Amino acid sequence: MKTLAVIPAYNEVTRIAAVIKQARPYVNDVIVVDDGSTDGTAKAARDAGAIVLQHVENCGAGAATMTGVEGARAMGAEALITLDADGQHDPEDIPALLKPVRDGSADIVFANRFGQRNRIPFIRRLFNGIGNFVTFAATGRWIRDSQCGFKVFGPKALRDIDLRMSGFEFCTEIVRESVQHRWKIAEVPIKVIYSEYTLAKGQSFAHGVKTALKILLRSFLR
């Protein structure tokens, strides 16, 4: 099964090379979508051996992920892994995430950062809980960690998916797509590595509220 990794990245020059190198042993190729970075992320990714798709403007994590999906389709991928560029996901978890897709029991696999004894700050747990609730209100499906960027798409999900939301709302949109296209889902506990760097990269409360409103409004008016 031809498996590609897609890493949406925005100003991650200090982290991207390490993430690519750690992910490479588990996949056929790594696609980095440089989302209008101004710090040389694209060059660092290319030097580390990734295929780089470059947005000329910053469009958001959702838009970058969909660009990666389109690129992977064009390369004939059968399965796709998405992971964050800041190094918070451990690529050693990739085989466990891929297993349900490889054995045909799932079309999409959601990683679950809360399924293991990870040291996650309370505020992060709270925001993720709110994100899960908003996702449930908008889609009717409960996912234990709906806002995690670490996912695996099997052949059916890779063929069907069509993300329209540009920002961080895309995580909820993926859950909606799983309902819409009746994908079989699986959830796999993973390790998560939080550092000062990854925590500083998180969304602000105001941005979270805006995202939640957009999701609810969009699901209602769609």
Add this chain to the structure above:
Amino acid sequence: MILTPYQIIAPLIALVAIIYAWNLVMRHRKTLWEAALWTIFWGAIAYIAIEPNSIDYITIATGIHDRENAVLVTFLGILFFIVFYLVMRLESLEQRQTRLIRKMALKETGLEDQRE
């Protein structure tokens, strides 16, 4: 019971909105969940139009006493809807821009979507 024009028009608009939502479900553009939420929302509008007394407790809480005020509030709701609709249109323009940027990125790398 004598029905006012508002009591006839509001449920008709609600009916059209509900039929439209389920039509989108049939065309796989809306999920069952979204259509259910939409049905509850417009169903409530129709019910309140036909049975204005059903929201007496809101009258106590908000001070909206008569039908004229209720019509005013309804039209404020419609104005909100129009604003949100415009927001959605802006978003669709943003999506068009994103698609353009995506195509440029894929073309530059020689990975244009082969389905197009």
